Amino acid sequence: MKTVAIIQARMGSNRLPGKVLKMIAGKTVLQHVIERVRQAQNIDEIVIATTILDQDEIIVRETEKCGVKCFRGSEEDVLSRYYLAAAENEADVVVRITSDCPLIDPHVTDEIVTFFKEHGEYTIVTNAGSDLTQRTYPRGLDTEVFSFDALKEAFVHADKQYHREHVTPYIYENSLKTFHYKNKDDYSRYRWTLDTEEDFTLIKEIYRYLYKTNHDFYMPDIIDLLKIHPELNNINAHIEQKKI
Secondary structure: OOEEEEEEOOOOOOOOOOHHHOEEOOEEHHHHHHHHHHOOOOOOEEEEEEEOOHHHHHHHHHHHHHOOEEEEEOOOOHHHHHHHHHHHOOOOEEEEEEOOOOOOOHHHHHHHHHHHHHOOOOOEEEOOOOOHHHOOOOEOOOOEEEEHHHHHHHHHHOOOHHHHHHOOHHHHHHOOOEEEOOOOOOOOOOEOOOOOHHHHHHHHHHHHHHOOOOOOOOHHHHHHHHHHOHHHHHHOOOOOOOOO
16 A cells, blocks of 8 residues: 655745745755655655646756655646646555645654554544644644545546645545544644745744754644744734635
């Protein structure tokens, strides 16, 4: 059973254009994401899914530099981009991660992948999703795990625009077997994703304190840092997540 992490990445972004190639501690955001996901023990392969637009040629070059595969597909039909990337790389299990999560925790991702594999009755296992009442992890550690068959069904049958633009809404809406993977403590108030300049400032500060050339800091370390320096939380506390 081959498990493939597909990380969607593109230069276009309404709020923060080019965010995935912004520099933190001498490396691009995308490189940091890849290095952290590489630490996950339950992922066999990493694929970057970008678009066929000329402006995303630079994503391809960065992907090559990082030594991972790249797939190019539709800009707007992200569902098709994901499906075709998964099909080309013969994925049995798909792990969806976005490139705006340079603090993604490979241990959390491993836990979710393991749970999915051990509980075959679930169509999708997630610590994210649109139901905010089910979220207990910081935004920015989002991991969704589902089978290739579930992705194929969505690809074939999804006919609403937002289904095609956001990959997993069709799966959530048409599955009675979604499992929301939860942390024992509720950290959903934290926002560690990269969508605005304020987010970028916070993430750079976290890296300044914790990154010493190696990715050896994870969710508990970041939580401890923010307890010691609660003022950091104010940097992006006012930012609202975009709605689907």
